[in-house]
Amino acid sequence: GEDVEQSLFLSVREGDSSVINCTYTDSSSTYLYWYKQEPGAGLQLLTYIFSNMDMKQDQRLTVLLNKKDKHLSLRIADTQTGDSAIYFCAESIPGRRALTFGSGTRLQVQP
């Protein structure tokens, strides 16, 4: 999606933390999402954050939102080989029916 940008690839070692970054352009975004897609599968919602929040933590996942810089990040603590997948950032905007997705970041976890 042209409005949401992500880096293409991230490689980490098992047990380390992973940080996946995303930038978006529409300041009226209300919700920002992180989805996980494993090979050959559909999209699994991992977490989301409302635009009036700076941070959200959910078990191993921490989402940070910097509205000023229009920057969203997903931190995965204690990354496991099962976390290897493509991670998509997406935004929803009032009045627009669709989610706008980034092109995805492929996370590779080395044993």
Added chain:
Amino acid sequence: ETGVTQSPTHLIKTRGQQVTLRCSSQSGHNTVSWYQQALGQGPQFIFQYYREEENGRGNFPPRFSGLQFPNYSSELNVNALELDDSALYLCASSLETGFGNTIYFGEGSWLTVV
């Protein structure tokens, strides 16, 4: 498991043919959206159906059309298939237009056009 089921899971069609993909939404969800995900790309919005009416459309030509039925299940029809239509087609169901954690995706239908 999201409760959103899509069929078929895989299919191969010839250029110029027509295809129908089906989606059964999660119980109680009255809104269905369709997305196209080309290889190596993020999903792109095709259109959304709310209570059997088209409720928004992305940048896709009219040969992409849809239906929503009284039970809120949905079909995506693509006419005059082109090679570039080869992609994963994802259905998402939600209550109303969906925010927060209320948007659920199916596993998708892989379409290959040869």
